[in-house]
Amino acid sequence: MALSSNFWIWIAAILTLAIYSFLYKDNPFYKFAEYLLVGISIGYGISVYWHNTIITKVFNPLVYDKNFLVLIPLLLGLLMFSRFFKNVAYLSRIPIAFVVGAGTGLSVPSSFEFLFKQVYATMPTKLDIGIIIIVIGVISTLIYFFFSLEHKGFVGRVSRVGITFIMVAFGAAFGYTIMARVSLFIGRIQFLLSDWLGIIK
Amino acid sequence: MLKGKGIPVFITFIVGTIMIFSFFIPHKPFGDLEKISLNWYSIIAGFTMLLGVDSLIGMHYRKITRRTGNWGYSIVLIAGFTGTVVIGIIETIRLGTAFNEASYFTYIYNYFIVPLQSTMFSLLAFFIASAAYRAFRARNFDATLLLITAIIVMLGRVPLGEQISPNLPKFTEWIMQVPQMAAKRGIGLGISLGALGVSIRILLGIERSYLS
Structure with missing residues (x-):
């Protein structure tokens, strides 16, 4: 056993144990680690935004390339803060409109692309039991989510098949999620036993 | 004129249309316009993050000044936030970039954020299993x-x-x-299909709830 002498490993190990202390019950150590994570994460997020956007996309083009066009989004961004002043709060709608417009404009072609790709992939190209099951599954799932028709009679029976497929998909997604969490747990235990305590190699 | 919703709806329509056209016609002038719009989008969208941070920090600051429940942890949150930003600035000045391998800012990521986040998610392995059993x-x-x-x-x-x-x-x-x-x-x-429907409603100004 070779206990780590690295200060940073100790920090990570103590924080890991503080989070796991929640398995016993909610306690001050867990709360400390939880609040610290939120604080550090937003601090990190702001720093990344500052570096990747403000410096790279605003400061550098403005100072080195004399590209004054970048002042427009900067001013639009600053207009967001107008919502703190009641008499000019309406100005914040302009940057919001820009962001929503760009987001919407981006989503239209990508939605079309997704639609066509998925429909194309669903088309049966050969007689295969798997492909037939996929076609039935896709159509019945879509019918399950189609509420313009009452789910009675034939539609009801098809939507019943749809819910069966949905349950299988949710079960598979759930199983996958648990396995991902368990593998993270194994990773943390390996860190504690190997990097920190040096019990295992 | 600016007080109404007409100009924002018009901006949404123009920007959205440019984005759609530039996907199908990736040549001049639409290709360039798309590039500029995306650049502007990332700059402006970042300010929405600043608004969120301002709201969060403001809430915890008020908790501290009013000494309301669990205010001590709010100090931890604000200290964590301030510490990370300050270290980021210092390391940028010292090394040219805070994202250098040897920077303390990278250490914060490797030894605070990564273990805390992965432990937090791994903790869910226990609760997700017991919740699943009940549900x-x-x-x-x-x-x-x-x-x-x-x-x-x-x-x-x-x-x-x-x-x-x-x-x-x-x-x-x-x-x-x-x-x-x-x-x-x-x-x-x-x-x-739903996203397409909502997008078209927004672009045509039928859906305006985002402006209220």
């Missing part, structure tokens, strides 16, 4: 199906599954590739 106790056919699929997928992904039956991993793969894929595709198609 999906095999009460009916659908719940039983969900539970059985989850168990098969879990076993099929570990060596124990292969020990039980060599066909279990293959069956898991089949579940993922066929019935799971079918339902996922159906849900995905529904989502993209």
Whole structure:
């Protein structure tokens, strides 16, 4: 056993144990680690935004390339803060409109692309039991989510098949999620036993 | 004129239309306009993050000044936030970039954020399992199906599954590739149709709730 002498490993190990202390019950150590994570994460997020956007996309083009066009989004961004002043709060709608417009404009072609790709992939190209099951599954799932028709009679029976497929998909997604969490747990235990305590190699 | 919703709706329509056209016509002038719009989008969208941070920090600052419940932890949050930003600035001045391997800012990421986040998510392994037991106790056919699929997928992904039956991993793969894929595709198609509908409503100014 070779206990780590690295200060940073100790920090990570103590924080890991503080989070796991929640398995016993909610306690001050867990709360400390939880609040610290939120604080550090937003601090990190702001720093990344500052570096990747403000410096790279605003400061550098403005100072080195004399590209004054970048002042427009900067001013639009600053207009967001107008919502703190009641008499000019309406100005914040302009940057919001820009962001929503760009987001919407981006989503239209990508939605079309997704639609066509998925429909194309669903088309049966050969007689295969798997492909037939996929076609039935896709159509019945879509019918399950189609509420313009009452789910009675034939539609009801098809939507019943749809819910069966949905349950299988949710079960598979759930199983996958648990396995991902368990593998993270194994990773943390390996860190504690190997990097920190040096019990295992 | 600016006080109404007309100009914002017009901006949304113009920006959205440019984005759509530039996808289908990636040549001048639409290609350049798309590039500029995306650049502007990332700059402006970042300010929305600043608004969120301002709200969060403001709330915790008020908790500290009013000494309301758990205010001590709010100090931890604000100290964590301030410390990270300050270290980021210092390291940028010292090393040219805070993202250098040797920077304390990178240490914060490696030894604070990564362990805290991964431990937090791994903690869910315990709660997700117990919550699942309570929620999906095999009460009916659908719940039983969900539970059985989850168990098969879990076993099929570990060596124990292969020990039980060599066909279990293959069956898991089949579940993922066929019935799971079918339902996922159906849900995905529904989502993209819905997204298209909402997008068109926003672009045409029918949906204006984002401006209220």
